[in-house]
Amino acid sequence: MFSRIREVYDYRTMFWGLVTSDLRTRYKGSVLGFLWTFLNPLLMLLVYSAVFSLIMRSNIPHYAAFLFIGLLAWNLFSTSLSSASGVIVRQASLVKKIYFPREILPLAIVASSVINYIFSLAILIPFLILSGIYPSWSWCLLPLVLLFEAIATAGFALLFSSINVYLRDVEHVLNIFLMAWFYVTPVVYSLSMIPHKYAEFFKLNPITDFVVSFQGILYYHQPLRWKLFAYAVLFSLIILGIGWMIFNKLNRRFAEEV
Amino acid sequence: MAQVDYAIRVKNVTKKFKIYGERNQTLKEKLLYAGRAKHKEFIALDNVSLDIERGTTIGLIGVNGSGKSTLLKIISRILYPDTGTVEVNGRVSSLLELGAGFHPEFTGLENIFLNGSLMGLSKKELSKRVDEIIEFSELGDFIYEPIRGYSSGMYMRLAFSIATLIEPDILLLDEVLAVGDAAFQAKCMRKMEELKNKNRTIVLVSHDSNAVRRICDEVVWLHCSKIFEIGNKDIVIDKYNESFMEKQLI
Numbered sequence: 001m002f003s004r005i006r007e008v009y010d011y012r013t014m015f016w017g018l019v020t021s022d023l024r025t026r027y028k029g030s031v032l033g034f035l036w037t038f039l040n041p042l043l044m045l046l047v048y049s050a051v052f053s054l055i056m057r058s059n060i061p062h063y064a065a066f067l068f069i070g071l072l073a074w075n076l077f078s079t080s081l082s083s084a085s086g087v088i089v090r091q092a093s094l095v096k097k098i099y100f101p102r103e104i105l106p107l108a109i110v111a112s113s114v115i116n117y118i119f120s121l122a123i124l125i126p127f128l129i130l131s132g133i134y135p136s137w138s139w140c141l142l143p144l145v146l147l148f149e150a151i152a153t154a155g156f157a158l159l160f161s162s163i164n165v166y167l168r169d170v171e172h173v174l175n176i177f178l179m180a181w182f183y184v185t186p187v188v189y190s191l192s193m194i195p196h197k198y199a200e201f202f203k204l205n206p207i208t209d210f211v212v213s214f215q216g217i218l219y220y221h222q223p224l225r226w227k228l229f230a231y232a233v234l235f236s237l238i239i240l241g242i243g244w245m246i247f248n249k250l251n252r253r254f255a256e257e258v
Numbered sequence: 259m260a261q262v263d264y265a266i267r268v269k270n271v272t273k274k275f276k277i278y279g280e281r282n283q284t285l286k287e288k289l290l291y292a293g294r295a296k297h298k299e300f301i302a303l304d305n306v307s308l309d310i311e312r313g314t315t316i317g318l319i320g321v322n323g324s325g326k327s328t329l330l331k332i333i334s335r336i337l338y339p340d341t342g343t344v345e346v347n348g349r350v351s352s353l354l355e356l357g358a359g360f361h362p363e364f365t366g367l368e369n370i371f372l373n374g375s376l377m378g379l380s381k382k383e384l385s386k387r388v389d390e391i392i393e394f395s396e397l398g399d400f401i402y403e404p405i406r407g408y409s410s411g412m413y414m415r416l417a418f419s420i421a422t423l424i425e426p427d428i429l430l431l432d433e434v435l436a437v438g439d440a441a442f443q444a445k446c447m448r449k450m451e452e453l454k455n456k457n458r459t460i461v462l463v464s465h466d467s468n469a470v471r472r473i474c475d476e477v478v479w480l481h482c483s484k485i486f487e488i489g490n491k492d493i494v495i496d497k498y499n500e501s502f503m504e505k506q507l508i
Contacts, residue, residue, distance in 0.1 A: 011375075204347055
């Protein structure tokens, strides 16, 4: 495993090349271009907050702010996965013809989503302040939560991107799966709204921990709930390990199967 | 006894390809035909072992489908063997297919950095060599044009220049020289000789007996996925050419 990390590090120029080209081409050809990085979450926010504060009537104070925090955290995870799952197949011409550590492909997509998340903080933070939620010390924990969410996302990205080479359905099933996953994650509702008897079950969902941690530090100004976060850290490391292991196994026939 | 320094060690490598009539790629098909997917097996390499000492230049010859390219792809780690092991010591630069790792919309110059990064070089290392690469390729002002307008000869010039001027320890070439003109081919030969003198290892797949005779130290003749003959270049090449005369292998 360490030799693999070493090799990925050796290919860092290629890695950053992929990350920047992914960021640049994400909205390439559109009139508004890079502005979409900021517009996209804002428009999503508009839709969800219209539905859940006008029609479904959520009683969470500053609902839009609450929603925005969770939505961005969720987006980081879901856009990474839906883009990474097909990446090996999309880059078939590279995979077939030259050698490079293939992990780079899904990992670069996760990295560019993380950077995208950081950009969107430029919208989130002013938005929170405008909504009457002011910065506090607990906000400093954000990088820590972000780091482990990125690790967990990378694990899933490695897993799905490699399986998708052999089973192309993964890419398609994943989108439906992500939609369902979104609704069992407390993004549009809060953890406290879940009926007590199901609460433990919802906590098993690792993404819940990240979303709840983001909401905790940014919205509720709480320090991290350590037990919950420790579970998230452990989970993210395990999924990264499993994802990388399976990727390495399946990697052997990539050039033939894509 | 002094330890021999091997650049490449291929040990009992077997590689099979599955040939699907029609692939069962969706879940439904995989479940329906699980375990009895209609595929034939094709053995591309059959228990091949080959040790290449550092500093030698090896020519791989053989008819189409004999396993030359598969062997080269296994050495460059694009393909993994089903059984057996491959050990490669040093930085590998491979030129297996024209235009691999190039982006058609980028200029020649941008592609030098793209292609170099795909070979694991940093921007700094590439910046040092970029002038040399442009000069060697003789592309002149075309280097600032998007390469989708390049001819195959120009592609090859650029690709060869990058692959050789990044000073690899091991250079793998698969029948790419053929598209260059005579003058550039001669220049490529000189460049390869220069690399040889620097104790670099070269593995070359070629159908051009003269090129192989000129540049290689040893020749490996692959036939039907096996090493048929290995040894002195003149002896092996002569035998190879004779085999066509006698048509004993066709």
